[in-house]
Amino acid sequence: MNRTTQAHEIESLRRIEEVCTRFENADPNQRDIEAFAEGFTGDERGALIEELVALDAELRQQDREPSGFSGSSKFTEQNQSLLGAVPSGFLNTNFQNLLDLDKKAEPSSPRYHIGPSIGVGGIGEVYRVFDTFGQRSLALKTIHRRFLSDESAISRFRREGLLTGTLQHPGIPPVYDHGTLDDGTPYFSMKLVEGQTFQEIIKSRGTGADQLGHLIDIFENVVQTIAYAHSQNVVHRDLKPHNIMVGQFGEVQVMDWGLAKRLGDDSVCGNASPSPSTVGTNNGSIAVRITDGASPVDSDVANGMTPHDSDLTTAGDIVGTPGYMSPEQARGEINSVDTRADVFALGAILFQILFGRLPFQHDSRIEVIEKTKQGNLATARKMLDERQEDPELVALCRHCLDPVAANRPADAAAVAEVIGEYLTGMERRLRQAEIERSQSEVRSVESRKRQRWIIGLTSALAAVAIASSIVVSFQWRKAEKAAVAESIARDDAEKDAAATNEINQFLNEILSSGLPERSGPNVTLREVIDQALPDIDGKFSQRPRVEGTIRRTLGESYRWLGEQEKSETQFRLALEAFEKSPSVDELEILETKDRLAGVLRSRGDDADLAESKQLRTEVLMRTRELCGDADPLTIIAMNNLGTVLIELNELDAAQKLFRDALAQLDSIPDTVPSERTPLIINIADIDRIQGKWDAAEATYLKLINDPDTTIRDRETALVQLGEMLYWAERYDASIRYLQEAVRVREEFYGALNRLTLSAMRKLSRALNAAGRYEEQIPLLEDSLARHTEAEWVAATSVCEARSLMANALIGLGREQEAVQYMRETLELIHRERGVDHDYAVKVQEQLDNFLARDMPGNSQEAENPQKVENSQ
Structure with a gap:
């Protein structure tokens, strides 16, 4: 194709896109396809009408309006003559299927109770369903009915389900079942992911290092998932924040593998997509038909936006999404697309994380495609050069966005390595900065x-x-x-x-x-x-x-x-x-x-x-x-x-x-928020003392997980929560939080600090109550060694640690050692605090109860010797 012809086609595509945009934004009662097509002739008119017909059906389906061509669209059956202007080569939509959509029942299946639609794309739709076999809620993806007579679309749809099912990774929603519904519509079911798209999270981002850190954490999960896919010789080819879901509990899922390709295999998803609407000859065709970019719970579609609104996937010779696709994808070089195409998309996502926008801004899709083809990223490179913060991320982004595929990182694993090093360094810097800030605050x-x-x-x-x-x-x-x-x-x-x-x-x-x-x-x-x-x-x-x-x-x-x-x-x-x-x-x-x-x-x-x-x-x-x-x-x-x-x-x-x-x-x-924290902790302590454990636990957890909580307040909340869970007999949870408290106190205060040793004793007590004596013994040995080394330690603290050691030895059946420990403890407390000290009395009772365990009436004490210490 010569440049003049190509320029003519690009201009024609731009005009069609402008009309489609006006059609989408028009009042539903004013969507008159014939009126919108006025002024177009020949092949261009045919391409526009085919676009408007499909777009009208999609808009109706999203609005849950009747799908027949009557009423609001003013496209009555006698207006079907308009389709005569559409050359057969452009008709990738079964028009009669569009007319019959309102006559067909909602999808049904004996296994699945099919609920509402939660996502609509170019050739597919996703429903929330209840699986009566597995007794769980799932997502069920079906092909649009208008493609039921299109074998290439059906073939692509089925391959998407099969390919996704072969990828076994926590970041990829598993496919559970394939089949056909009662009306013959093919489907596959998969994990239901509820949450937000990464696009929504990026749009709502705040400012500050903590926000960037959160986004990079999500990005790392995406990169690791794609690294796995690359290890399986699979290229996604349509990576973008719209296709990434972040669940309610932080789980990250890479969705919509409909354009995925297994390297070395030509029979894959995306290579047999529905025939696109094009302008020009087959050799020089540029795909403009938006096919299937909706992720199973694509929020843009679910909120009533059209595929054009949400920049969904352009299919055909050009495979991918403008703004995220690589230059080789934009040029239609399908056979040369490999893992480095996904790396380019990762670079575009990283750019969006860093700057809140795409490398191409305020350009139409056609202009974006043209700039991508040419590797015209001058604006993006200038922005990267001017950014002073996060040089590691800037360098990685620039590397990934290199127009020449051979110059990019080889695959997502190489990207993951850089991101991992960045996160490790950032965590280390943040921890050190917090320690220095807190210490400086005091000094x-x-x-x-x-x-x-x-x-x-x-x-x-x-x-x-x-x-x-x-x-x-x-x-x-x-x-x-x-x-x-x-x-x-x-x-x-x-x-x-x-x-x-x-x-x-x-x-x-x-x-x-x-x-x-x-x-x-x-x-x-x-x-x-x-x-x-x-x-x-x-x-x-x-x-x-x-x-x-x-x-x-x-x-x-x-x-x-x-x-x-x-x-x-x-x-x-x-x-x-x-x-x-x-x-x-x-x-x-x-x-x-x-x-x-x-x-x-x-x-x-x-x-x-x-x-x-x-x-x-x-x-x-x-x-x-x-x-x-x-x-x-x-x-x-x-x-x-x-x-x-x-x-x-x-x-x-x-x-x-x-x-x-x-x-x-x-x-x-x-x-500042940290000044409120001690008061909040004290209120939670009162809730704990009054038995309002749920309220106290919620407060402690909020403080522990709040990035604004200082190290001192966080470790206090960890200890208080660990102790409360101990008294609630939730020993495993208590141990988990107390272990973290020991780690934080040791790092912040030092190994010999009284607060560190106090946390170690509390942890030992929880391990004892849980019967985890094998873990308790080495902890106590370390603790006692530190108690001996620390000059400030009171005798009562040493005695408590020794008493805990005696209980652990009893639990392991090492009774003679336990008795010796208790006697030595008594000698110590008598020497340091006198025979009448409260702790001396308690240790004496512990020893007496143990020695009398075999006497009649004392079987309970023999079975549960640790309860004596627990009451202390």
Whole structure:
């Protein structure tokens, strides 16, 4: 064909397409085929009428209108003479079948209860059905009735079902059955996928790395699915977001294999498609007839859009969808199409993910085909060159969209490898960024009087500060930042500088005493702090503010070393010092009282809890007077008082505080979601305590799966959910969440952190209750080794781990070892806490019950020795 003829045909196709578009958009009562064909003559008129006839039938079928040519279309039976203008070579539609569509019954089958249509394409339609044999809902695809006399269409339809059925992969909907309906219409049934098309998800995308990550996760699933197909020598040839379904639970399915081709086999889907409407000779024909691009639940079709609206597949010599098809497909080089054609389509999808549009924008299908033929991707390449973000994805996209097939990745497996490396790197970067952000968040709000202290003891006190923030929930120091800055501004500059220098000098002396050359290589943080205490007494009697600041810092250090009594002493001495200083800001005093209340709360004695409640009530009332209701400090004070009320079982009062705090927080502009999380966790804890486990579980799971949840809040939710499921006797689920909690805490806080070891003990308890002793033993051995290595660990924590080990040994029948463990545990707790300590009594009862298991009346204890520990 010469260029003049080809240009003439392209112009003719453009005119036909414009008329079809106007016909689709016209009011149903104004769709007069004869009127729309006015002005066209000869072969061009015949091609247009054939297009309009088929299009009218499709529009009627989608709108569920009568299909006969009467009424709204004004195409009455006497107008059938118009078809005389259509050369026989163009008639790929059985006109009488179109006229008879309204006379035929809905499809029926003895096996399937056929429900509504959920997708319509060029030659096929998909129904939701109920399989009476398998007692399940499926999708059933049939051929359009107007193609029942078209053997090539039927052959293609059947091959689609057979080919799809040979592809066994989670990303490809399985085909269950082939056959014919009662009226002889061929069908095949397959998995019903309910959800959204990838096209819908891309259209509704937001901004930010999290949105891109979600889309790339879906894309990776698609690439892996196509890689499998390529390994089976199958090429899809019509990849696009419309043909990708994302189910309600995140499952990704690549649909519509109607144009698929098995390499080396000419008898495949797509090579025997219905004769297209064309303009020109057979040698130079350009296919414009849209055939079968609807996926089984194609949302565009289901929403009333026509095949033209949704850019469905162009069949014939040109196989594929404009915008996604490769240059070799656009040129009609069917025999040269291989896996690299799918790679080009993957590149187009990736481009759409990155930019929200196709490489070709605002062009008609004909123009897109022409540009694709020529490999004219200048605009797309320019956009890729200008994008600074995600260089790995940009490079991959450019590689896939290379106009020359030989220059593209060989197949989808090569694409999958690059995407996998990108996702692994992105996950690593995001995790590290979250850790750094959280740690920076804690460090950045330290008052300048403690900056030298933090620098000197980074490895120890960073973990202290992070762990503290979980109990305090919002991190008092973060919210205090503005208030402290205001306080410092009021201080006399010279006195302030002198006080700061004095604190720094004292802390430098403490740190110097801990250097290995002075104290030996095994000096611990506890030893360094213990050595500092005598030097404080009397040294700062004339400078009480300096003394108060130092003692408060030491009190916090002792608290997270597990030395609650020493911590309490330092906080009380800090308050005494602050009371003597007229220059100290009252907010510093309130913060110190709150920390003292936290120590008392953690001890849990009745008298301690009562004083903790009194202190935090005072802190809340005074903070509200100083700062107002809608202030971060007030909200923190409300939250912290609520945690004490939970310990006192004043649950209604605690819940009201948390909900009021949430309401106040929401009234503050620019509140970030993570600031709400601690309050939400505390409300969920109340639900858990009150037995509202479903509500609590839903809240925990939402926090765990929310990408905006910080690492600290996520691990807290994991632990709380794991514990709740343990008490609900859902042990396997409890173990799963506690294992994840151990992993997160270990990564974030470190292997020897008290919170990490606490999670390990909780996990061990769940394993014991589930009877999974073989898993419990190595976990406990690791846990006990860490307890021994960690300097801060309280004796009660070690005893709990040892008691769990005894139960595991009993479960495995290693009774002598278990008895030895319990006796050693008793010796330890007696030595560290005395014979009357609560834990000493419990361990003694555990040992007594075990030794008495063979005595009459004690069979239950013998059968279930672990229940003693479970009650602890």
